[in-house]
Amino acid sequence: MIEGLRGAGLKLTPQRLAIVEAFADDPTHPTAQEIFERLRRRLPTMSFATVYTTLDTLAAAGLCAVRALSPGPARFDPNVAPHGHAVCDSCGALIDLPGRAARATAAPPAGFVVRAVETIYRGACARCRAR
Amino acid sequence: MIEGLRGAGLKLTPQRLAIVEAFADDPTHPTAQEIFERLRRRLPTMSFATVYTTLDTLAAAGLCAVRALSPGPARFDPNVAPHGHAVCDSCGALIDLPGRAARATAAPPAGFVVRAVETIYRGACARCRAR
DNA sequence: TTCTCTAATAAGAATCTTTCCTACTTGCAA
DNA sequence: TTGCAAGTAGGAAAGATTCTTATTAGAGAA
Known part of the structure; x- marks a missing residue:
């Protein structure tokens, strides 16, 4: 960097x-x-x-x-390569997903030029589930 | 509602x-x-x-x-069904993607319980491109 | 219908996040 | 080494959200 x-x-x-x-x-x-x-x-x-x-x-x-x-x-995020994230609903923690986490299957809206596709998993992280 | x-x-x-x-x-x-x-x-x-x-x-x-x-x-968002979004980098506009926009292909992090999978397209909306 | 209890609201203060402003400082090219 | 444009400190300001407290009003009970 x-x-x-x-x-x-x-x-x-x-x-x-x-x-x-x-x-x-x-x-x-x-x-x-x-x-x-x-x-x-x-x-x-x-x-x-x-x-x-x-x-x-x-x-x-x-x-x-x-x-x-x-x-x-x-x-x-120091990692600027395209990658997805898992986001914890309760604490907001952000955890990297390895590689391309998903394959896009939908057409973008009319006139929208896509620069990047991201995948987000929402749920509960291990630490929050432990409590 | x-x-x-x-x-x-x-x-x-x-x-x-x-x-x-x-x-x-x-x-x-x-x-x-x-x-x-x-x-x-x-x-x-x-x-x-x-x-x-x-x-x-x-x-x-x-x-x-x-x-x-x-x-x-x-x-x-009044639409609570799982769906993806296109997000404009410059104006922040949020546009719905129809249906399931992507198929997840990555395993979640250890201990993370996934509640929902979302896809996000990032780029430029039609209105911002026009200017 | 009227009463009563409890949840909901108004209004502004407080808090949190981010950006702006301005005078001072400093990295770095010459 | 010097000079200047870029960068920084510090605080103020702006923007977003939540909290506090006194008051109001929905909705079930009588």
């Missing part, structure tokens, strides 16, 4: 490097709040707005994806 | 009837704000909070669905 920043003509700042490092290998799809809290220890002057703008910048450069699949805060 | 209210043991109030009437046959998936504005004319004393609580009540009773598939306000 760091090479991606450079390739997109974006400056490598300590804040950006820290944010990238904080979630580039994280499969849990953290929220901006969660990322911010991870960073406070190392960069106590970091502003919450910087987390948002940086994540938006990464998303605009195609280096991460914003996932808004359930009510509540958006979640950020 | 009105019979559904009665069947769920919920009181039939003018506010609830108006809200149901305002979007029961609406395929455009309005936001709470949009529903509120439609109702202001007829019920000028209606509170915005009432729109939210009523829609939540309907959703809890299984009489409508809350769709949060893109950033921005949640959209409300």
Whole structure:
């Protein structure tokens, strides 16, 4: 993702490097709040707005994806390859589905140009079922 | 949906009837704000909070669905049958896909109990492409 | 029909999420 | 090293949703 920043003509700042490092290998799809809290220890002057703008910048450069699949805060996904998600109805957890999770069988609405097809499984995650 | 209210043991109030009437046959998936504005004319004393609580009540009773598939306000769907959606990247518009839009081909994550499978087409709606 | 109980509503405050604004700072090309 | 455009901090603002509390009113009981 760091090479991606450079390739997109974006400056490598300590804040950006820290944010990238904080979630580039994280499969849990953290929220901006969660990322911010991870960073406070190392960069106590970091502003919450910087987390948002940086994540938006990464998303605009195609280096991460914003996932808004359930009510509540958006979640950020370092995996920009097309893939589906399982979404927990009660806690909102987002879990990756491997590969192409479904084969589309319906025609899109008239005039709609499809950029990507996603599959979502809705239900209860293991942790919520345990309670 | 009105019979559904009665069947769920919920009181039939003018506010609830108006809200149901305002979007029961609406395929455009309005936001709470949009529903509120439609109702202001007829019920000028209606509170915005009432729109939210009523829609939540309907959703809890299984009489409508809350769709949060893109950033921005949640959209409300009178169609609770399983179906997919086309989501416009630029305006957030939600368009129903007919029938079962896809066949799931991936196993869910370990411990995850699937309640429903949804397909989402992401792209550009006709109106946004025209501009 | 009237009464009564309980659920529902209005109105605004509070909370949460996200974006905006502005002055200050800094990465990096020259 | 310097200069400037891009980036950041911090707080304010905007937008979305939920909560609080006093009041109102549906609907079953009498």
